[in-house]
Structure formats: structure tokens, C-alpha cells
Amino acid sequence: MKKFRDRPLRFLIAGGGTGGHVFPAISIGEAIREELPDAEFLFVGARGRMEMERVPEAQFRIEGLPVVGMPRRRSFRQYVNFIHRFLQGFRQSWRLLHEFRPDVVIGVGGYASAPALLCAQLLRIPTLLQEQNSYAGRANRLLSKRAKKVCVAYEGMSKYFRKQAIVFTGNPVRSDLLRQLPDQAASREALGLPKEGKVALVIGGSLGAKTLCDAVLAGLEQLKEAPGVTVVLQTGRKNYERVRSALALAQGATRVRAIEFINDMPQAFAAADVIASRAGAIAISELTVVGKPAILVPSPNVAEDHQTKNAMALMEAGAVKYIRDSEAESKLMREMLSLLDDPESMKAYSMRIKRMAKPDAAQAIARLAISLAEKGLGVQSR
Numbered sequence: 001m002k003k004f005r006d007r008p009l010r011f012l013i014a015g016g017g018t019g020g021h022v023f024p025a026i027s028i029g030e031a032i033r034e035e036l037p038d039a040e041f042l043f044v045g046a047r048g049r050m051e052m053e054r055v056p057e058a059q060f061r062i063e064g065l066p067v068v069g070m071p072r073r074r075s076f077r078q079y080v081n082f083i084h085r086f087l088q089g090f091r092q093s094w095r096l097l098h099e100f101r102p103d104v105v106i107g108v109g110g111y112a113s114a115p116a117l118l119c120a121q122l123l124r125i126p127t128l129l130q131e132q133n134s135y136a137g138r139a140n141r142l143l144s145k146r147a148k149k150v151c152v153a154y155e156g157m158s159k160y161f162r163k164q165a166i167v168f169t170g171n172p173v174r175s176d177l178l179r180q181l182p183d184q185a186a187s188r189e190a191l192g193l194p195k196e197g198k199v200a201l202v203i204g205g206s207l208g209a210k211t212l213c214d215a216v217l218a219g220l221e222q223l224k225e226a227p228g229v230t231v232v233l234q235t236g237r238k239n240y241e242r243v244r245s246a247l248a249l250a251q252g253a254t255r256v257r258a259i260e261f262i263n264d265m266p267q268a269f270a271a272a273d274v275i276a277s278r279a280g281a282i283a284i285s286e287l288t289v290v291g292k293p294a295i296l297v298p299s300p301n302v303a304e305d306h307q308t309k310n311a312m313a314l315m316e317a318g319a320v321k322y323i324r325d326s327e328a329e330s331k332l333m334r335e336m337l338s339l340l341d342d343p344e345s346m347k348a349y350s351m352r353i354k355r356m357a358k359p360d361a362a363q364a365i366a367r368l369a370i371s372l373a374e375k376g377l378g379v380q381s382r
Helices: 019-035 051-057 076-100 113-122 138-143 184-190 210-218 220-224 237-249 265-271 281-290 303-316 325-340 343-354 361-377
Strands: 010-016 040-046 062-065 104-110 127-131 149-152 166-168 198-203 229-234 256-259 274-277 294-296
Touching: 010 019, 010 076, 010 113, 010 361, 019 040, 019 051, 019 104, 019 281, 019 361, 040 051, 040 076, 051 062, 062 076, 076 113, 104 113, 104 138, 104 361, 113 127, 113 138, 127 138, 127 361, 149 361, 184 265, 198 210, 198 265, 198 325, 210 220, 210 229, 210 237, 210 325, 220 325, 229 265, 229 325, 237 256, 265 281, 274 281, 274 325, 281 303, 281 343, 294 303, 294 325, 325 343
Parallel strands: 010 040, 010 104, 040 062, 104 127, 127 149, 149 166, 198 229, 198 274, 229 256, 274 294
Antiparallel strands: none
């Protein structure tokens, strides 16, 4: 016979590096906290990455590991550094797991996910993986062999994971995007945009994207010929000063609003008529919830080209337009202006992408994690 638990459940959530890992991790934590207000949390991220700021802002405790991403170039020195940092992260994860003693460890991907998940599995702590992409990475494929559950966002993932472990949940998105978007006119005023006319939002993920910045700069002459259209460009820190300088020198560039990092994404999405984006899994999930017409430009600089696979899955469903990274400079501005000038196509793309939304993904993953924790303790909720 099951007993009632006599202490709060403990959840360790590991991963980060980019917004595509950090924001889902926070969303899962918030969903668990909503179900179990007394739950205890420890987040594990990578030192010096954005999660070290974003997670505490969401009122969660976080510890940083000294890990780095696996090098994509064949460099002996980089591989030695990667292995050294991974082992350091493994040792720190081992200590944290013994100190915190979580009931479940949830991996959301990113630099810090693998060492923490591997330690948990060696200690026989139940683990839950969240695979965000349509193509599973090597780390998750290996870790899935001992994971209790693998939450996925795309069909056909049984070619990577055990069928009995797979749960189709979709990808969690930021909770503020699940509420009704703010008023468009008020959002445009807050961003310093004209209330009338059309707005194209160009976002390269939380870190920005050089290709998308260059594509906007390359299309300034075309933009001059489209009166009433304004472009909002999230540049990221590395590109901001360069883009600002280029816009200052360019004639007729006053209708490009360059922003280093957009803190209020619901406001930016509300202001936009069309969105151009990279094709990270979480970016795509947010676009499906927002339901605006979208153009995807997958980054080629990601593990196993997973962004192209993500984009192709939506393109084949007729839900987005797709442009290769190598063609962005010559095509992106033209495609955005063409779509803005075609209300019927905009309506069709909006309708198709909305059908793919999974707004309750964080809640579904939270319920799975809670179930695993309680099952491991042999208890049931009060």
C-alpha cells in the first residue's frame, strides 16, 4: 500500500547555454512549482552563460559547471579542454547530487545537461530527458538508454529512442507567451515603432545571428522601396555595435530598429506582422504558439544540422517559408516584403503554424516528472 510523502519533492533541472535551453527549463520548473508549491529545486547550468542570470530572476537556485560545448573543429587542444572541463563538471555534479539528493533529474539539453544526467543515472536517480529537436543529438541518444521518460516534440522519434520511453509533449515555451499577446498598437508605441504600416521582426535567437543581421543590411535598398514597412532586428551583443554603425552610415535606414536583446518577447511578437527567425526547436515552438506568419533561416553552425531538419518538418506541413543560410542575404528581405504584401498567404501560414502549437507542454512534462518522483518514493499525492 502506498504512503503519503512526508517531505517536499526535490527536482534538479540541468542544461542551458542558450535561450533555447534556458527558457524551457524555467518553464518546466514553474509548471512543477504551480503543481507543488512546496517543491524544492536546484538548476545546474554552465558558468558564464545566460542561465546564471535568467534562472535566479525566476526565483530558482542555480549552480554553474565549468563546462564547454563539444568542439566542432578538429583541434587537439580544444578536445583536451572539452574533456578536462567535462570531467570537472562531472565531479561537481556528483557532489551536488549527493548534497541535494533530488528525486528526479530533468535534462533539457545544453552544455551542463550531460554530466548531471550521467551522474544521476550512475546513482540510480530517475532521469527524464527533454529532446527539443526533430533530430536527436548523440548525448541524448546515449542518455536515453537509462532514462525513464523521453519527452519529444516531433513524431517519428522512435528511430532514436526506446518506443516505451517516448512521450509526445511538445516543447515548453515561456509562460508569458501563453497568455494573450498585448495590443499591437500599444506594443508598437512601446518599441518606438509607427502605429500604422507593417512590421517585420527578425530574431536570431537569444545570442543573435550574424547572417540575419547581414541579410537585413543587404536588403536596405529593397526596404526603401516598400513604404510603410519597418524592420525590428534583434542583433545579439556581438553584432549590435557593427549593425548600429552600418545603419548610421546607410541612407534610408531609419526604418530599421536594431535592438541588442529583446526582453519583452510578447510585446515584440504582438508588434510584428511577419517574423523571420533561426530554426531552433524552442524558437519554432514559440512561433507556433504566437501564430504569426514566419520565415525560417536555419543555422548551419549547430550539431548535426538539426535546425535544417526542424525547419523542413514545418515547411513540409506548409506552415513556414524556408530560406537557406547561404541565400539569406539575397533573399530574406525580398521574401519578407513579398509576404507582407500578400494578406491571403499570411493568413494561410498563420492558420497552419497555429495547428502545430502545444501550449500545455510544460505542464505535461511537469506531471511526468512529479509522477516519476512519487513513484520512486513509493508515495502518492495528498
